[in-house]
Amino acid sequence: MHPTGLRRSQSPNKRRRVMNEEKGDGGGSQQASSPSASASASASAAHAVVVPAVPAADVATDSGDALPIAEKRDEILKAVEENQVVILMGETGSGKTTQVPIYLHHAGYTSKGVIAITQPRRVAAITVAHRVAQELSSQVGDLVGYSVRFEDVTSAATKIRFATDGFLLRDCVRDGDFSRYSVLILDEAHERTLATDMLFGLVKRLLVAGKRPQLRVIVMSATLDPSKYGGFFRSAGVVPLFGGARGRGAGGVGCVRIVRIPGRQHPVEIFHTPAAEEDYVEAASITVMQLHVEQPPGDILVFLPGQDDIEALQQLLEDKRVKLDRLRRHPSPSDPLPPSWQSSSLDMLICPIYAALPVDQQVEAFRPTPPHTRKVVLATNIAETSITLPGIRYVVDSGKVKLTTFNPRTGVEMLLRQDVSKAAAMQRSGRAGREAPGQAYRLFTEADSQGLADQTPPEITRADLAQIVLQMRAYGISNEESFPFLDAPKEGALDKAVKMLQDLGALDNRGLTDLGHRLSGLPVVPMHGRLLLDSMEFGCLEHMLSIVALLSTENVWHHTLTSERKADKERRKRVSTNFRRLAHPDGDHLTLLKAYHRWNEVSDKVGFCKEHGINHHALVRATKIREQLQGLLVRLLGDVDMAAHTQAAVGKDEQWVSIKQCLAKAFFLNAAKLMPPTRKYRTEYGRQEVHVHPTSVLVERQSLPQWVVYNDFFQTGVGKKLYIKTVTAVEGEWLVQFAPAKFTAAYVKD
DNA sequence: GTTAGGGTT
Structure with missing residues (x-):
């Protein structure tokens, strides 16, 4: 037992073996070291591994010739000249995202067309565009621009265009041959987003068809296995192995070439626990406290799977922070701080961060x-x-992450807490070495880490593909089964999507309907x-x-789940009362709308959100989406007269009914029907x-409506409850009236 | 009695 009582205060009956603490002997040669052991003479026990890490977006902090990529410049340009597809493996800080477009520009590729560089995230597309524009002494929107949703900062002069992968995928509908581009760069390909995977397939089709012999494709990735991409493009049938690199003559267009770029990442020592941890939240709390009191200054980043665990660990x-502070001020003879803990007097600042947390x-x-202070x-x-x-x-x-998987058979989405992949664990560990050498403490064993999957399964194998199949049909791809997927969707996933689109009236025997x-x-x-198109009638x-704009926006409400700090209790109560006042008893769609209307009316929007548990940022985003959708509908349906399709004159109740x-x-x-x-x-x-999710306004009702429709349908784990979320009451007879093929009067009545 | 993270002409 640890003498401070900091550990005892938590779970007296459980034995913890975090970072070898329980052993107290620095561990055997096969065991991971504790933070204290690594800082002491027994550091030799540490099972440390030094790894390179991969960046979030490969934005190097310095530029030009100082970057590691500079020495590869000529090799990259030669590879692009001689091969239609080039795969660049680049580690942290290599500068590939900013430098490769610049090299290509100076080599003349912008005189033949536009260089496009995709990014999975808008922020990355925007910031990298600014950096490259600066390096080329240009204004963003001039030679260098970016295209992301709501913001297209490009012009006729733009020759280097950064874009989100989703934006470029949309753009394909207009220009399926990428005819305006001389080079297409798929950056952060290892993330395997749905959009990047679709672009992979579309590009391969283009190469197979031989329609764009001059187009160059560069895949930039931090994955450990470049041969996957190489094999994918080589099997296009037009690509001899390695071209000139293996002495097969001139190489020529149609070849695939792999170039490795050195990274610039500080070494990170990795420690594993000697034994498996049952409770990673408590294990994390012990490890953090140990690091806090025993290690030199430097902030700590803890990876956990979800909001609930973050709130529990925060508590x-x-x-422990309060207790440590008390023991430092008032040393207790019966509960002394160990000597190694007395050297530090750093305070601790705990900062949670997750997507649903208001900005x-x-x-x-x-x-x-x-x-x-040490930030945690x-x-x-x-x-x-x-x-x-x-x-x-x-x-x-923690070694854990939550991942959605979609079950095509049942239509249930499942968000499962599971072990991270090796690639993700490396990425997480690498976060300690961005600015200086660092340390990573994994709350799982070395043996378990060997058993992890190499890569996280790509999104395309885990997602509902209805929207993707609809897009493919719009491109003119009628047989999605034959589409060249880098990884094929799950068995039945495409069929399920087609079936759903047929039920919805988007597809029939002849293909895409009007x-x-x-x-x-x-x-x-x-x-x-369909909600939008049906709404006019x-x-x-x-x-x-x-x-629809609100449904497209994640995290409108900010619910605090577990930790209830006393100071916040009053506020929580007030927020909860305010929310109930705002709620529409018939459902969550209506409640969202009411909240949005009120938000639009009030002058102190931020204050209103705080007092109603609403994420202000989400409503700002919903407003942008709403404007975009309105504009698209006007173009799609001709001159839509908003007023004519909105019964402004009728009473409020009648509006709710419609x-x-x-x-x-x-x-x-x-x-869904009540049971x-x-x-x-x-x-x-x-x-x-299914159960109605506890965040729904319906659970407040004594008597529940006989029929509801829902937006989300998910399960929180294998064998756990099924939930429907964002739910609104409807009348059974409406279902008979509007969907007679599925509902009969006799059925809805009983 | 409580879903990770992205993204869209």
Whole structure:
């Protein structure tokens, strides 16, 4: 037992063996070291591995010739000249994202067309465009520009165009041959986003068809296995192995070449636990406290799978922080601090960060750490790829992540907590070495780390593909089974998507219907598109634009789950009361709309959001989406007269009715029927018993509506409850009226 | 009684 009582305060009955602490002997030769051991003479016991790490977005902090990539410049240019496809393997800080487009520009590729560089995230596309523009002494939107949703900062002069992968994928509908581009660069390919994977397939089709012999394709990736991409393009049938590199003559267009770029990453020592941890939250709290009191200054980044764990760990650490502070001020003879803990007097600042956290709270993690303080950031995998935090020297990795998988047979989405892949664990560990040598403490064993999957399964194998199949049909790809996927979707996933689109009326025996064409032009899931298109006949277009925009926006509400700090309790109560006042008893769609209307009316929007548990940023984003959708509908349907499709004159209740009717019509595939005397529902599709998610306004009701439609359908784990979320009451007779093929009067009555 | 992270002419 540890003498401070800091550990005892948590779980007295459980034995913990974090970082070898329990052994107290520095461990055997096969065991990972504790932080204290690594700092002492027994450091030789450490099972340390030095790894390179991969960056979030490969934005090097310095530029030009100092970068490691500079020495590869000629090799890269030669490879691009001689090969149609070049794969660049680049590690952290290699500068490939900024430098490769510049090399190509100076080599004349911009005189033959535009260089496009895709990024999985908008922030990366925008910031890299600014950096490259600066290096070329140009203004963004001139020679160098970027194209992301809501923002297309390009002009006729733009020759280097950074874009999100999703934007470029959309762009393909207009220009399937990428005819304006001389070079297409798929950056961060190892992330294997849905959009990047689709671009892979579209590019391969183009190369196979031989339509663009002059086009050059560069895949930039940090993955450990470049041969996967190489094999994919070589099997296009036009590409001899390695071209000139293996002495097969001149090489020539149509070849694939792999170039490795050295990185610039500080070494990171990696430690594993000697034994498996049952409770990674508690294990993390112990490890963080040990690092905090025993290690030199430097911030700590803890990776956890979700918000609930972050809040639980935050509570544990706050308690320990307070206790440590008390023991430092008032040493207790019966509970003395060990000598090694007395040298440090750093305070601890705990900062949670996850996507659903409102931005004003997220920024705390980015602020400079105050003097005499150690920042401890508790993060989901948002800190693995999307954001880079300064000052991190220590990483604590739970080894867990939440991943969605879509079951095509049942239609259920499942968000499962599971082990990270080797690649993700490396990425996480590498976060300790961005600015200086660092250390990573993994809360799993060396043996377990060997058993991890190499890569996280790509999104295309885990997603609902309805929207993707709709897009493919719009490109003219009628047989999606023969599409050259880098990794094929799950068995049955494409069939399921086709079936769903048929049920929705987007596809028939002849292919894409008129409705399908219209739906494919809207940047929303097909069912949301139908809400918009159906809304005109119900006279609720304006309202439905708002609802669909809100449904397209993640994290409108900010719910705190577990930790209830006393100081916040009053505020929570107030927020909860305010929310109930705002809620519409008939459902969550209507409640979202009410909240949005109120938000639009009030002058202090930020204050309103704080007092109602709303994420202000989400509503700002919803407003942008709404404007975009409105503009698209006008173009799609001709001169849509908003007023004519909105019954402004009718009473409020009648408006609510028409909105609910529209929901019933467009969402009949997501209808569910109450199963009295329980409070459960049964879905129409799949006939599965589901619970209304506890965040729904419906759970407040004494008597539940007989019929509802829902937006989300998911399960929180294997064998766990099924939930429907964002749920609104409808009348059974509306389902009969609007979806007679699926519902009969007798059926809905009983 | 409580879903990770991205992204869209």
